[in-house]
Amino acid sequence: MTSHGMPCWYELSTADGGLADAGGFYAALLGWQVADSGMEGFSYHLARLGDRMAAGLMEMPGMPPAWTIYFEVADAEATCGLVAETGGTVLREPAEIPGTGRFAILSDPQGAVFGILEPAPMEDPQPGAFDMATPGMANWNELMTADPEAALDFYDRVFGWQPGQAMDMGDQGKYHIFTHDGSDTGGMMGLMGMPQPFWMPYFGHGAIARAADHARDLGGQVLHGPEEVPGGMHVLMIRDPQGAHFGLVGPKGD
Secondary structure (H helix, E strand, O other), rough: OOOOOOOOEEEEOOOOOHHHHHHHHHHHHHHOOEEOOOOOOOOEEEEEEOOOOEEEEEOOOOOOOOOEEEEEEOOOOHHHHHHOOOOOOEEEEEEEOOOEEEEEEEEEEOOOOEEEEEEEOOOOOOOOEEEOOOOEEEEEEEEEOOOHHHHHHHHHHHHOOOOEEEEHHHHHHHEEEEEOEEEEEEEEOOOOOOOOOEEEEEEOOOHHHHHHHHHHOOEEEEEEEEEEEEOOOEEEEOOOOOOOEEEEOOOOOO
C-alpha cells in the first residue's frame, strides 16, 4: 500500500492572539492535550490524543481562521510541478521542517487550499493523524467545491485517488466519495451556499448529540446536524468560536 495521497496532518490557523483560546476549545471538545511544540522562533502548538499527535495549531495574522488538510507525497517538488501543470496553484514552495520533512501549500483549480508533506526518512515512523477508528482523531476529509467532477479528475491526476460511490442528495446534487488504495477516505460535494471551495476535516466523536450541545456551550456554532449518514453514523458541521469550519462524525449517542 502506498502512502502517496494519504491524508496525514491537520493544521488550524487561528486569529491573531487566539491560539490559546482555540486550543482550549478543541481540547475540551475532543479530549486533546495541547501544548507548545518548542519550535524556536515560532509559536506552534501540538495537539495530542494520548501518545498520538492529532493536529497542529498556529496563528496566522491577517488570514481568516481555517483548517488545512495535508496529504503525504513521495516528492514535494514533483507534486508541486504536477499541480501547476494540472491547473492548480503553488501558494508556498516546498520548504524544510527539521526532523519532519518537506511541506508546501497549494490550491486546486477551483481555489480550495490544501497542503502536502514529503516525510523525512525515519527509523520508527509514527502513525499519521488520520485514523477512522479512534474518536478524537481525524476521521473523514470533505471538499466543498463548485465542480466535484472536475475536482475528482484533478486529485486523481495528482494523488491517484479513485471515485467511489456517488450518492444522490436531491437538490444538493451528488456526494462523491473518493478512495485511496481501495479505502474510502473522503467525499466531495457542491458548495451548499458556502462562498468559496474549501477542505474540511471531520474528527471522530463518541456521542454526536452530546457534542452538539458541548460545542455550543464552548462558543461554537452548529451549522448542520446531527444528521444520520449511510452506515448509521451521525455528522455535525461546526464553526468554531473564531470562525474555522470543521465536522464531527460518530454514533449519535445520548
